[in-house]
Amino acid sequence: MSDSAVFSKHRPTHPEIAARFPDLHPPFDKQSATVESNRCLYCFDAPCTTACPTHIDVPGFIKKIASGNLAGSARTILDANILGASCSRACPVQVLCEGACVMHRYNKQPIQIARLQRFAMDALHQSGAALPFAPGPDTGRSVALIGAGPASLACAAELRRRGIRAIIYETRPLPGGLNTYGVAEYKLPLVESLREIEMLSGLGIDFHFNERVDREMLVHLEREHDAVFLGVGLGAIHQLGIAGDQLAGVTNALDFIAGYKSGAILTVPQRVAVIGAGNTAIDAANAARRLGATSVHMVYRRGPEKMSAFAFEYEHSKQEGVQFLWHVQPIGIRGSKTVEALNLIQLAAAVDDSLIPLPGSELELPVDLVILAIGQATHSAFLAEAGSAAKIAFDGGRIVIDRATGQTSHPKFFAGGDCTNGGREVVDAVADGKRAGIGIAAWLEVQHGRQ
Ligand SMILES: Cc1cc2nc3c(=O)[nH]c(=O)nc-3n(C[C@H](O)[C@H](O)[C@H](O)COP(=O)(O)OP(=O)(O)OC[C@H]3O[C@@H](n4cnc5c(N)ncnc54)[C@H](O)[C@@H]3O)c2cc1C
Numbered sequence: 151m152s153d154s155a156v157f158s159k160h161r162p163t164h165p166e167i168a169a170r171f172p173d174l175h176p177p178f179d180k181q182s183a184t185v186e187s188n189r190c191l192y193c194f195d196a197p198c199t200t201a202c203p204t205h206i207d208v209p210g211f212i213k214k215i216a217s218g219n220l221a222g223s224a225r226t227i228l229d230a231n232i233l234g235a236s237c238s239r240a241c242p243v244q245v246l247c248e249g250a251c252v253m254h255r256y257n258k259q260p261i262q263i264a265r266l267q268r269f270a271m272d273a274l275h276q277s278g279a280a281l282p283f284a285p286g287p288d289t290g291r292s293v294a295l296i297g298a299g300p301a302s303l304a305c306a307a308e309l310r311r312r313g314i315r316a317i318i319y320e321t322r323p324l325p326g327g328l329n330t331y332g333v334a335e336y337k338l339p340l341v342e343s344l345r346e347i348e349m350l351s352g353l354g355i356d357f358h359f360n361e362r363v364d365r366e367m368l369v370h371l372e373r374e375h376d377a378v379f380l381g382v383g384l385g386a387i388h389q390l391g392i393a394g395d396q397l398a399g400v401t402n403a404l405d406f407i408a409g410y411k412s413g414a415i416l417t418v419p420q421r422v423a424v425i426g427a428g429n430t431a432i433d434a435a436n437a438a439r440r441l442g443a444t445s446v447h448m449v450y451r452r453g454p455e456k457m458s459a460f461a462f463e464y465e466h467s468k469q470e471g472v473q474f475l476w477h478v479q480p481i482g483i484r485g486s487k488t489v490e491a492l493n494l495i496q497l498a499a500a501v502d503d504s505l506i507p508l509p510g511s512e513l514e515l516p517v518d519l520v521i522l523a524i525g526q527a528t529h530s531a532f533l534a535e536a537g538s539a540a541k542i543a544f545d546g547g548r549i550v551i552d553r554a555t556g557q558t559s560h561p562k563f564f565a566g567g568d569c570t571n572g573g574r575e576v577v578d579a580v581a582d583g584k585r586a587g588i589g590i591a592a593w594l595e596v597q598h599g600r601q
């Protein structure tokens with residue numbers, strides 16, 4: 151049975167969370183959006199469109215804002231990117247569309263593409279209009295999608311537009327994957343992610359929540375459906391594997407972020423250490439500051455030049471008041487019942503770039519909460535044992551796909567998003583899901599002929 155109605159009542163954001171995580175980039179009002187849209191040069195062969203993984207016709211949607219055709223603008227966005235609303239809030243545009251804007255060549259501010267995109271999408275949501283697409287005529291074919299993250303949602307939308315049934319199975323009680331549970335609340339509030347998916351579900355996607363697909367179920371789904379799409383994302387955060395890492399007061403960034411976004415975590419203790427230096431670590435550190443920690447240290451084995459977080463995210467976290475401890479490695483966590491201190495040792499880089507602990511350089515950082523953000527595991531083990539899915543090829547834990555169609559080495563299985571690219575951005579997962587939806591439809595047509 152479908153659970154589509156489960157998320158139809160939007161979960162109101164906890165007032166405490168709403169107050170602490172206001173919009174990082176406030177929306178445009180009508181006048182500002184009109185002024186900004188008129189700055190666009192409407193380039194032919196627009197580099198912003200090329201730089202967008204979903205290839206939204208950026209000049210096209212901006213021109214429609216300039217002429218007051220907001221519904222047409224939203225349609226142009228959605229035609230290329232069915233999660234255009236969440237992407238307008240979550241995309242790291244500095245390294246995508248806005249980074250490619252020709253205005254940079256003239257030493258001018260790039261066009262604020264994401265804020266304009268949000269303006270058009272917000273207008274559509276506020277108008278109460280339905281998604282401007284209808285499901286295609288029924289083909290009698292069906293596809294099971296594992297995971298309700300951006301990759302599966304984008305794939306499901308393409309399938310439904312082609313008259314193919316899309317049935318999504320999701321472990322969690324709500325859809326959206328990391329869009330709902332991971333992206334920082336000051337970028338994409340949980341409630342906005344749900345609002346967007348609710349509109350999308352108008353295409354007739356079937357959702358089954360609280361349903362973890364295990365090996366046996368995957369075998370069953372393969373038998374029951376014409377194809378299977380794997381949009382399972384990445385797995386749990388790695389453990390540290392040092393003394394004390396099971397103490398109360400040690401958590402991981404995914405649980406921590408999902409906890410505050412859903413209103414289950416409203417405050418943190420005074421002193422927090424975040425271990426890692428990627429974008430997830432930054433998000434956790436910033437959130438800890440906003441939830442009341444007076445001292446938040448990010449702890450990393452190398453220097454700032456090696457951190458995997460975007461440079462603009464690093465700058466942002468400094469403004470949030472996060473402090474950094476470089477070239478140190480945790481060697482233990484001290485505490486009786488709960489965490490009291492993080493034990494660290496300084497590291498030096500050898501000629502071959504390996505890291506060597508410096509004897510006698512141990513130090514102790516008093517902390518009340520330790521948040522691990524040292525990378526996520528993959529789901530390769532689960533898939534490698536699931537019946538004929540075991541034939542799916544992996545490379546370094548990532549599912550290998552044909553990038554044009556999303557097809558894996560097992561013809562009936564397709565995949566996209568973080569489980570295939572090792573963890574990138576929402577817009578990459580949407581682009582993958584879209585390609586796979588089109589790829590599945592084309593493959594089914596070859597297998598069964600046009601319906
Ligand atoms: C903390 C954090 C912050 C981020 N912030 C940003 C950001 O600001 N901007 C940006 O563009 N990107 C951001 N990203 C990256 C972005 O969220 C991901 O790239 C994107 O969500 C990947 O989509 P996906 O569909 O591949 O996977 P996911 O979003 O991870 O969705 C996978 C879904 O599959 C479900 N699932 C897994 N296994 C099973 C199973 N066996 N049975 C049923 N369901 C299953 C999971 O519960 C999950 O809901 C962030 C990532 C993290 C971790």
Ligand code: SF4
Pocket residue numbers: 198201202203204205206208231234237238241243246247248263264267577
């Ligand atoms: S989806 Fe993201 S990358 Fe693409 S145009 Fe919109 S904001 Fe830019």
